[in-house]
Amino acid sequence: MAAGHSVEGVDPQRWEKTVDRVMARVADAFTRAEPRRTARDYVAGLLSATERKNCWWLAEHAGHAGPDAMQRLLRTARWDAAEVRDEVRAVVVERLAHPDGVLICDETGFLKKGVHSAGVQRQYTGTAGRVENAQVGVFLSYASRHGRALIDRRLYLPAKTWCADRDRCTAAGIPEDTAFATKPALAAQMVYAALDAQVPATWVTADEVYGVNTAFRAGLRARAMGYVLAVACDQHVSTGAGRVRVDVLAAALPRQAWQRHSAGDGSKGPRDYDCAWVGINPDQPWPADDRWLLIRRHRRTGELAFYLCRAPTLVGLGRLVRVAGTRWAVEESFQAGKSQVGLDHYQVRSWTGWHRHTVLAMLALAVLTVLVADARDATPSPRDREGRELLELTTNEIRHLLNVLITRPARRLIDYLSWSTWRRAHQARARRLHYRRRCAG
Template sequence: MRTYQNQVAVEATIAQAAWGRLFRAAMDAIAGCFARRESRATAGEMITGLLAEVDTRNCWTLAEVLGHPGPHRLQHLLSRARFDHDRAREEIARLVVGELAGQETVLVADETGDAKSSTDCVGAGRQYSGAIKGVGLCQVAVHLAVVTASVRVVIDRALYLPRDWAADEERRTVAGIPEEIMFATKLQQTAAMVKNALDLGVRARWFAGDEVYSGRELRRNLRGFGLGYAVGVSHAHTVTDGAGRRWKAGRFINKVLPHQWMRMRTGHGTKGTREYDWAWLDVRADDTPDGHPEGVSVLVARRHRYTGETSLYRCWAPGDVTLAQLVEVICRRWRIEETFQLGKTFTGLDEGQVTCWNSWMRWSLFSLIAAAVLALTAAATTSVGSAEPARLVPLTCPELVRLLRAFVLTPPVRDAEHVLHWMAWRRHHQAVAQACHQRRHVLQDQP
């Protein structure tokens, strides 16, 4: 046990140095996006505060643990400070590209939703989200991540505006939505984010997504960008075989003979190696841009080795490709779920109690910066510490957060005077809010 403890101590030292380097690099990258240094300093505090040990994350709770007398500095940073958050996002993306230089990268898109209690929140409406397991009042945002064999980092996000929101001038004005932001489908948002990522220097050969991102328009755009793709499709998706016959994908895959299924490893979990049966069938491409070669278009099936349940993926590559390569791309798509879990658990990705456009953009940006630095720190620590093998699992982000809270991050301010000040501040403002709500209800009840 002493040997293991010594290795953990070495990793802790490496992690502290890596965190310091990467956090400074991130803050230096976005320094020119602020008009005032006070706002820049507050942003640094907020990013580290998101990783602090608090029950919930919003301007009130973060201001308390950071030692501020009130939430006004954080609220000003989110809503009114002169800060080019779009440029900051691009600078962080360039930083991530530099850190992942030389690694094979897959671009992965997925969406996640945050439940809301009011349609006053920008983009909130009754819509489907897997995060809330159905249709409900929520915000939905599309995220784009770069995924390598060991690192997954979200580099961009786009808030989905339903049609009623995009067309309502009054709500747009109240929420501060820029005039150039128009209604766009999730596929159009994804195409724009992929193009922007490639323009920023992301060296990717593949794109992966689930059924939401299997639309022909997006697939054609991806081919225009020079990317291969592997996207999930439903069993009702229509494909065309080599003879020109049209099939439902679920029926077409039944043409695979029993001996043509191949069992392949798709990763390692806490319970052992994950294995599935895989097969593919050639299909005709239906998304070839003008002047582009046909390439290789296939329908890939994954079958659970016990239940027999199958999942289907439509894939395209510009040249020869093996089933193992396509399986690797498909498996990397699942990694974005881990980034969502990391962001929601440790950096408050879904906890921002904000209602306006700027506030949502900046809260999500700071959350993604914290998650990116965290993921890159874990990768740097694991790659250096792996030279001395021991019976320990690699350093995970949750363990890294515990380490940073213990040795690096400023501990929450909890002296008696500060705690009493905040108790009084909260109760006073809650009393004022309660009185305002009651007065409004009385006025509404009058004839």
């Protein structure tokens, strides 16, 4: 265990207490001590520097004799993933809460081989940038000036290849009452659940998949939410001159209609755009419908982006631009989730396994998010002992320090050799079975 001193926001004892506190929050979701201990080992493994974060590697990291306990945790152990999800959301919101918070909806793909993983099919995924054999999860992220993190998720089930095939759903453990839902419908479910849980948010933002969906926008208006939702260039809007395509409307704007605004700082500096807004739906009383079309133009390439907007109160153009710019936060969360806590490293096929692994990965990411927010509050302008400016602590740096200072296990040589033997024996058996199936075919 590291000593309890603090250097430029690095406080191992405080970090360990934070990890303990967060894990204690989810303890009641586990009815028995064994899955509770295994879940803690699982999350510790997700936070570790382990190369792969599936059950084999996580069990080895935890010092287990085999992967059975980890696999049982995801498959058959009795615990409530929805309750853990609720606590993840609560932990994130308690630390990052701000009245002007933003809920961000987006999906990400999980590339897969085979046809048995719940929801898998050949479908477009932004993860690969093309059509691939993949599962797609729809996620909800919370973002504020204090940070951002994933707080909910839903597994998308394609209508024809899954929802219409009851036998296939049963084999994957999909509950019988699970009906087809579009990605916007799944996103709406998560937004409503967050609002019902009193998550402090004023805005929702999302890409075109959600922005073009009229039911999604209507549902947000019914909940009195503001939104800045991307739409395609061929979207039609109502103006005083009638219905018109948004790209045609943008082309007709005079030069003085454009103003420079910041969408917030990015990893490479300020993200400034030329922006314009146009009032739409003039025949509808405020705030009954979409109120503005926001047009954002890249200052170097001239590329245009279009957003339908509604605000619960009167706001300026700059506020809408900043909300639109918040959408990048969910991409950062996906990147951190996959590269740092193994969001996509699972090797389970079932509906239950997917939801359990993803919520534990979200829990691990929430731990890092809380630690980052705490460190930045403690040391808002970090410098080293010579007075040189330091970059603020990031999730990646804190995860590295966690492993160096707190969670890295002391392992014996025999442990590594035993696991090597176990893996090779398992792989040899899998190869024999594979060859046998090929020969039989």
